[in-house]
Amino acid sequence: MTGWRLTGVLLAATLAAGQASARPVEPGSSDDHAYAYDTQRQRFMDGAALQRRGLSIDVPSWVEDGAFVQLSIELMGARPPVEVLVLRDGEADARIARLRIHQWQEPLRLGTRVRLPASQTLAVLARDIDGRVWQAEQAVEVLGSSCLAPLPPGVDWGEIRLWADVQAGGFALRSLLRHPMETGRRPAAEGGRLPRWLLARLSIEGATGPVLALEAFEGLAANPLLHLVLPARVAPVRLDYVDDRGERRLAQWPSAE
Amino acid sequence: MGLTRRTLLLGLGVLPWYVRGQGSGARVVIVGGGFAGATAxxxxxxxxxxxxxxxIEPHLAVHTCPFSNHVLGGLRDLASLRQDFTGLTRLGVQHVRARAVAVDRTARHVRLDEGSRIGYDRLMLAPGIDFRWGAIDGYGPEMAExxxxxxxxxPQTALLWRQLQAMDDGGTVLIGVPDNPYRCPPGPYERASLIAHYLTRHKPRSKVLILDAKDSFSKQALFQQAWAxxxxxxxxxxxRSDDGRVMGIARNGRELHTEFGGRHRGAVINLIPPQQAGAIAVHAxxxxxxxxxxxxxxxFRTRADxxxxxAGDAGIAAPMPKSAYCANAQAKVAVAAMLADLAGQPAPEPHWHNVCYSLLAPERAVSVAAGYRVEAGRLVEVPGTAVLSPLDAPDRLRIDEAERAQAWYRAIRADAWGAA
Known part of the structure; x- marks a missing residue:
């Protein structure tokens, strides 16, 4: 395996106050409808007809731990930029992540981990610059067990793990940010709930311009993970994570060290 | 909670045919002599x-996975885990010493490695796990030797124990742990605890480093408190978030490579790879x-046939964990359903219970337990039945749990294989 490694936080800075902060959505609230699966899907589709082929997703049909469900996406034949919306149909807030991808090595290959509190359908929608729309979905059965432990509360965030496998003409980038992605719904040991604390967005800039912008919602799993295959010309790439408390982390591949 | 005589009788309680004596004379073939197969x-x-x-079981005896970590802590001999089949043969079970290599589901026979075939009216596969060789770069059956x-x-337990004993003081023991699902979710962490106990006594400058593909693990707070x-x-x-997922093994088996470029050298490496159902279930x-x-x-009848x-670790029974306790309980439910089917009757309504004990140190244990039932055709955990040992418990509670673990182990062996 050939690659470069970056560990550690390259920069930690607090952004100015006023970062956009997603609010928790309670079932039955006025936001419930706006963030519901059907609403989100219809808005994204905007009346477009679905392409018959080109988009596929790889996700297990059943999992023991719904807190970390691996999702891989492959899209062939799209023209940049592509908008991707990842949804789940069993939660009040259906949103998992919304992405805008400007550069990739064909076919577009993207991976992450999502959070499914219960059995439901996972859906991925994509739309390219020509207005073509794709959709793929898969039911996932969550067979959770009390034998498994949830992520402990109070995990500090901040460390970015970054690695790339060099392939023919490109590189497979993978990044993991340690972050609790607290939804504001988990009970706290001392009563009440653990405060909501989510990643807000991730952007990747390359030598050839913007690569990806990701908007994260509470359906994205803790310790957000991203896989993306990019052409060699895009390197070096710079990752910029910002959370809903206004904190920011940066990393670069290859490392400038 | 231990497996008491009353609990065992409850197992028989789901077998109404036991008292009726159907006398069908049917041919039932079981593949695998572990907890599930022997119980069935x-x-x-x-x-x-x-x-x-x-x-059908190629070996004269098996070694139990439960309590095998005790061997690695120097608390037991491997021989004490050995379990033969005399208790079963005395009961009239025919032990076929061969390896089942294929199932012809149309002709309803099992083909053995020596070429012969055994026909069946009903077949139970209890093959346990096999490994996904190739999931970790460079790790295959030869490297596992x-x-x-x-x-x-x-033999694998004995090999690891020999390596631990031979290791110089000051060395690092690496344990690579896979993502879910795998056999015995808390097992790697019990193993780390008992190896640490051994090192504390015999190689005090050595340590254990666990490289985990998961972000959290079973009984995490209890284990981490005990380690501290x-x-x-x-x-x-x-x-995983700190680069714990093992991706490959290199340097002639002396170094583990992780997802984000980590390199870890170990004086002893115990690499637990991702798993799947035993090979015959895949081939069938x-x-x-x-x-x-x-x-x-x-x-516990297959959806395909x-x-x-x-029964046992090969099946998808989540939320039940892949544990010996569950294998034993699933086998009883499968037997009840099989007998009902042979008698042309509906299967009885099943219920299950599981307890997983883990030793933190000699004579100190913790446990997690839960009950399960079927709702709308799905296995579910019964709300309110999950019980986890408390943190910060008095030492007496840990001692009591260790005693219950010993009692459970004796009882479940007798329940599965009968008295030797």
Whole structure:
């Protein structure tokens, strides 16, 4: 395996106050409808007809731990930029992540981990610059067990793990940010709930311009993970994570060290 | 909670045919002599002595995975885990010493490695786990002869124990742990605890480093508290978010490579690879994309074949964990359903219970327990039944749990294989 490694936080800075902060959505609230699966899907589709082929997703049909469900996406034949919306149909807030991808090595290959509190359908929608729309979905059965432990509360965030496998003409980038992605719904040991604390967005800039912008919602799993295959010309790439408390982390591949 | 005589009788309680004595004389073949297979063989003969029950198992005896970590802590001999089949043969079970290599589901026979075939009216596969060789770059069966997984008890356990004993003081023991699902979710962490106990006594400058593909693990708070209190930093856990997922093994089996470029050298490496159902279940076309066998929840009959049942680690029984306790309980439910089917009756409503004990140190244990039932055709955990040992418990509670673990182990062996 050939690659470069970056560990550690390259920069930690607090952004100015006023970062956009997603609010928790309670079932039955006025936001419930706006963030519901059907609403989100219809808005994204905007009346477009679905392409018959080109988009596929790889996700297990059943999992023991719904807190970390691996999702891989492959899209062939799209023209940049592509908008991707990842949804789940069993939660009040259906949103998992919304992405805008400007550069990739064909076919577009993207991976992450999502959070499914219960059995439901996972859906991925994509739309390219020509207005073509794709959709793929898969039911996932969550067979959770009390034998498994949830992520402990109070995990500090901040460390970015970054690695790339060099392939023919490109590189497979993978990044993991340690972050609790607290939804504001988990009970706290001392009563009440653990405060909501989510990643807000991730952007990747390359030598050839913007690569990806990701908007994260509470359906994205803790310790957000991203896989993306990019052409060699895009390197070096710079990752910029910002959370809903206004904190920011940066990393670069290859490392400038 | 231990497995008491009353609990065992409850197992028989789901077998109404035991008292009726159907006398079907049916041929039932069981593949695999572990907890699930042995339990099924024994309960079938107890329920109906006219049944022709054949247990296909190539070995004269097996070693139990439960308590095999005790060997690695220097607390038990491997021989104490050895379990033969005399208790079953005395009951009329025919032990066929061969390896089952294929199932012809149309002709309803099992083909053995020496070429012969055994026909069946009903078949139960209890093959346990196999490994996904190739999932970790460079790790295959040959490498496992030098870098043990020790996730099937027996020679692998002995190999790892020899390596631990031979290791110089000051060395690091690496334990690579896979993502879910795998056999015995808390097992790697019990192993780390007991190896740390051994190191504390015999190699005090050594440590254990766990490289984990998961972000959290079973009984995490209990284990981590015990490591801090009992082993003073001798056990370190690196989860996936800190680059704990093992991707490959290199340098002739002396170095583990992780997802984000980490390199870890170990004086002893115990690499537990990702797993799937035992090979015969895969070859019989029973597994889904996950590599495990989908089952009907009420009967543990396979969804692919009404004459074929699976119990134990090979099946998809989540939320039940892949534990010996569950294998034993599933086998009883499958036997009850199989006997009902042979008698043309509906399967009885099943219920299950599981307890997983883990030793933190000699005579100190913790446990997690839960009950399960079927709702709308799905296995579910019964709300309110999950019980986890408390943190910050008095030492007496840990001692009591260790005593219950010992009692459970004796009882479940007797329940599965009968008195030797």
């Amino acid at each position: 063989a024994r309960y079938l003969r107890l329920a109906d002595p006219t049944l022709d029950v054949r247990l 030098r870098v043990p997984h020790a996730w099937q008890a027996g 209190q009992r082993y003073s930093g001798r056990v370190e856990w690196i989860g 076309g029973l597994t889904d994309d996950s590599g495990w066998v989908p089952l009907e929840a009420t009967t 009404p004459y074929l049942y699976v």
